[in-house]
Every structure is written in C-alpha cells, then in structure tokens.
Amino acid sequence: MNNTLRNQQFTLARHLRDPLRHAPPPGLEDRRLEVYRELFYGTIEGLLATSFPVLRQTLGEQCWHARVRDFYARYRCRSPLFTELAGAFVDYLQGVQPEASWEVELAHYECVESQLYLSDAKDPPHDPEGDLQEAEPLLSCMARVLAYHWPVDRIGPGFQPKVSSAAPTFLLVYRGADLCVHFARLSPMAYRLLVLQGRGRDRLQALLASPQEGLAMLRQLREQGIIVGTR
Incomplete structure (x- = not known):
C-alpha cells in the first residue's frame, strides 16, 4: 500500500471517529461523508444500547450519546469482535469521570448479562x-x-x-x-x-x-x- 492511500485511509478513519476534531480527506463531498458518519456511529451505538438498556435509560439520551461518542472517538479496542464491545465499554468507563457514582457498577452488571447470553x-x-x-x-x-x-x-x-x-x-x-x-x-x-x-x-x-x-x-x-x- 502506497503512503498516499494509507494517509487517506487514516485521515478518513480519524474523521469518522471524531468529525469535530479531525477534517476529512480533501475532495470528499460532505453529503457522502455524512452517510458514513451516521452508519458507523449508529452501528456502535446500537450494539451498546442493546447491551446496556438500563444504563442508557437512566443516564438519559443526551448523556448516553455523549458517552458513546467519546468512547467511539477515543477508546482503542483491542479486539475486532463485536461480542467483546460491551466489555470494552466497561473498561472505557473505568477511566473517565462518571456521571453518577454507580455508573461503572451498573454497566458491569449489564455487561455480565450480555457476556453470559453470548458465551459458548x-x-x-x-x-x-x-x-x-x-x-x-x-x-x-x-x-x-x-x-x-x-x-x-x-x-x-x-x-x-x-x-x-x-x-x-x-x-x-x-x-x-x-x-x-x-x-x-x-x-x-x-x-x-x-x-x-x-x-x-x-x-x-x-x-x-x-x-x-x-x-x-x-x-x-x-x-x-x-x-x-x-x-
């Protein structure tokens, strides 16, 4: 892979993860980028909402989406498996300022349910x-x-x-x-x-x-x- 293509891919990836901080590669139409921004974020948010329904409802929509967007932008997952996403989110929460003192424990409790449901x-x-x-x-x-x-x-x-x-x-x-x-x-x-x-x-x-x-x-x-x- 040549350096130009590699740089374009990393620039696009940074933009999709955190569009407010990172500009997209030059020459791409924002209307098209918006499709990818919504698709990528929506996939992650949907998976997390399924694993943490009580946490989402209790934090409220505004706080929940702020949490997920920060996780999506800053956390570096070590596994590509979607089944391990809930555990990664709990790990992320342990390193940020909680909205409520019970936030991490509630997330861990819901994560255990998700892990057991998927376990083989x-x-x-x-x-x-x-x-x-x-x-x-x-x-x-x-x-x-x-x-x-x-x-x-x-x-x-x-x-x-x-x-x-x-x-x-x-x-x-x-x-x-x-x-x-x-x-x-x-x-x-x-x-x-x-x-x-x-x-x-x-x-x-x-x-x-x-x-x-x-x-x-x-x-x-x-x-x-x-x-x-x-x-």
Missing part, C-alpha cells in the same frame, strides 16, 4: 453426582457471583441513589437450561459459600455454618444447575 464456554471435567461435602463444588461456567457497593439490580430511571448501600449487594447471575439469563440476590452466607475455595465441608467450617443448612443450600444450587457437580 464449556464446564471443565467434573462429577455431576459428586459428594458436595467431601469434594470441591464446581460453579457452572454460565454463572457469576458478584458483589457491588450499589444496588445495581434496582437502579433505573425511577431510582438513582446518591449514597451507596451500607452493606454490599450480593448477586448471582446465571444462564439457565432455557438459555435465558436469570438474576438472584444472595445472602452473605450464600455469597461466601460460592466464592470460597476447597471442599464443601471446609467452606462450611470457615463460615461456621451448620452442615445441614449449608449442604441443603449446595444441593439446591446443584438442582438449579448453578453448581454442576464436584471438581
């Missing part, structure tokens, strides 16, 4: 009928155990808290056999039971929990497919 991951080898006390319970690769400072499962246009919760919000997000993504709040005990490592018995001892109660919880989680068995 497979569980590692395991024993579906393994002893949940004497062996190590294995969390499904389609489940995420999350902790947030903000009640992200409640935030929306009608609820925008100014102060974070006194206690963390523990959440379970998982894709079920119906291929739908489900959400559930976790008690502190259930959260720690799932994030601790080691045998089920060791986890219960660390929690000072009754073996009967803890084992019943592990069995229920296995019936739901959240725990797939033992490692």
